[in-house]
Amino acid sequence: MSTAATPIPGAATPSPRPRDRRRSLDRFGDAALRAVCVGAALLAVVILLGVAFQVAHGASPAISKFGLGFVAATEWQPNFDAFGAGPFLFGTLITSFFALLIGSPIAIAIGLFLSLLAPRGVSGVISPLVEMLAAIPSVVIGFWGLAVLAPFSRKHLEPWLHETLGFIPLFGPPQTTGLSVFTASLILTIMIVPIVSSISRDLFLSVPRDLQDGASALGATRWEVIRGVVLPSTASGVVAASLLGLGRALGEAIAVALVIGAGADINSSLFKTGDTLAARIANEFPGAITMLHKASLYYLGLILLAIGLAANLTAQWIGRRFDYRKAVAR
């Protein structure tokens, strides 16, 4: 395909003047188009590298002051120049973990429903609705969480969980506002379900019909077909989809900032306030005055960038392996 860029030999050989000019114009046009396109592609690469460089550069004062100990340090007191990422790293991991724990089974179930169980007409209506959930801006979801979900969770969900599962330290006594790690996890769940479910729906649709029919013909029930054929053949893709959802959950700033309550300590109870890396940056960056405060927030960003890139790269890597296996099987 790329060789077609060279002009066809003989196409313009009997060369009167205007044709010659046209040919040189074409040669120039081809080269220019190619150069512009290459430039655009390079720009994408430059942006990615630029982001990594800029964030690391902004963090460098904090890096040279605190070193790697910053990652685990648990003090965060801007007035005393004491900074550590511990509570936020903890908050980020725990909210994303619970969001994924609740969200990915639901999302996979939705994917199964839309691809294999629902009649075509029904899935044609529900699919766009689920995708619409992903389109709600994070500030709107977060505001809804603050005004509706947090009071609800304070009044109903948290007391109920505390009563039934209170012997586990995770489910401590509810606090007064409902702004908690738990509420943040629920909001993140709502945000990742549509992403994971639409990817897994497409994966399940790609499982060859013959395999499923074969299992059915052997007497497998609907569930056994799913359990024995559909899920195993798409497992790595589903894991990749969940990791993409995880990447989204890790980096969500605004929605989390609105519902998590901006606490700066590590609690075993999910019903206490906490904070995440992204939410802390969104909350404090505009008001950060000292250079060290800003640099420390950049350092939080650098940690977030590293985790986020790791999640995304792993997802790509697993997804690619999935593609490869599919290509071999066919």
Add this chain to the structure above:
Amino acid sequence: MNETPFDPAAPLRPTGNLRRRRLVSHVAAYGATAAAVAAVAVLAIVVYTVVSRGAAAISLDFLFKGEPDGIGPMLVGTAEIVAIGTLMAAPVGILIAVYLTEFAAGGRVDRFVRLTLDLVNGLPSIIIGLFVYGLLVDQRSQSGFAAAVALAILMLPIVARGAQEVLVLVPGSLREAADALGVSRWRSVLTVILPSATGGIVTATILAVARAAGETAPLILVDSVWSGNEVSLDPFGPVPNVPVKIFRLSEEANPEALTQAWGAGLVLLSFIMLAGLGARALLARGKRRMAG
């Protein structure tokens, strides 16, 4: 296993193990259905809350006046920065898509660029905010232009991947026909290939606009210092915008501010939903045309 003699005339009824297996299957199917219903219910609850609480705020004054009565300048400002962002992201995204399909298809470079796009797509938006802050705002001042750059970075992978997906669908026969007529590559790209993929490219761009319009995190870092009582048409100064306004209002305690926040949320959400529906309709039409 079964002690009773085989009776071919008896009605077929699942027993024992088979009954259990069927039960499991039904429970699984109901569970999956319930999950889908739950997702739609959450959407319905969120949309209902926004509409019912926001409708009270909507009035002509709210849409056209500045602070403290309305969000007019923020609406103009959001349109402004999203438009500038689109003007930056769309051409670059389309060129990347052309590069991927026309010049580098299937090769190692192709995979590398696509991986890069996916990683840019996966960047947390707050990180993009930090990047643009360091690049354009630090030591200078906040600006709508910086906000537009941040939104453009968010939109770029959406436009590029969306455009690439439609460019791949352009029939090879078109390219071959152009080649056979001795049309040079750049002419065939500009006059044959891109025009036949216009619908899909527009769809991808609309989706990117819908995503960018509601993005808040980067704007808080690079474009959040403004008074918001008059329209600002200078992109190199701070430009009022809707998402930051909602974020600020949501942290206030008085009920009027909250009503305004719901109202602004309603306006934003309606725009995004309409854009999404429009993009979907356009895509469906394009698919039908490709198929027919």
